[in-house]
Amino acid sequence: MVTSKALSLLDNFNQLTPYAVGFDRVFDQLNTYVANNATSTGFPPYNIRKDGEYNFVIEMALAGFGKKDIEVEVADGTLTVKSVKENSEDDSTLYRGISYRRFERKFTLADDIIVKDAKLENGMLSIDLERVVPEEKKPRLITVK
The missing domain is CATH 2.60.40.790 (Immunoglobulin-like)
Incomplete structure (x- = not known):
């Protein structure tokens, strides 16, 4: 289960996206992981x-x-x-x-x-x-x- 604290940290992490050139796949995977685990049974x-x-x-x-x-x-x-x-x-x-x-x-x-x-x-x-x-x-x- 993903907590609200983890989602808050992810939001802060996503703010780095414009400054991290070449890391698109890493950010996409992290977002997918959080989204999948937030609703995972x-x-x-x-x-x-x-x-x-x-x-x-x-x-x-x-x-x-x-x-x-x-x-x-x-x-x-x-x-x-x-x-x-x-x-x-x-x-x-x-x-x-x-x-x-x-x-x-x-x-x-x-x-x-x-x-x-x-x-x-x-x-x-x-x-x-x-x-x-x-x-x-x-x-x-x-x-x-």
């Missing part, structure tokens, strides 16, 4: 874990959702996961305690991160990410002669 829960030196996995708990109910999209450095499943209006349901609410969760990706794969198994959505590092930027061992 915390659903669905997720984990982000590192899997090796250059790989990451985002895991989202999506019990009750099928592959056709989830959309995963990458655009302009943002990974968006959202539901497209609606509650069915079944006349035979006497009590509805399980809700299939709509959600949208966004993740900002670094420029060198690509989305490799997404799979839904046993109610867990796993999104595989890879950091693509050019050979000239990878650490290398120099032999001393």
Whole structure:
């Protein structure tokens, strides 16, 4: 939850925008982060874990959702996961305690991160990410002669 104090600090931070040349993306990401978290319900829960030196996995708990109910999209450095499943209006349901609410969760990706794969198994959505590092930027061992 974003507090009013945090929003006040963001307003002060935004006043620096005209003086920070070349930081447009940073300011945009900060504004997006605050806007998304101010209205975030915390659903669905997720984990982000590192899997090796250059790989990451985002895991989202999506019990009750099928592959056709989830959309995963990458655009302009943002990974968006959202539901497209609606509650069915079944006349035979006497009590509805399980809700299939709509959600949208966004993740900002670094420029060198690509989305490799997404799979839904046993109610867990796993999104595989890879950091693509050019050979000239990878650490290398120099032999001393």
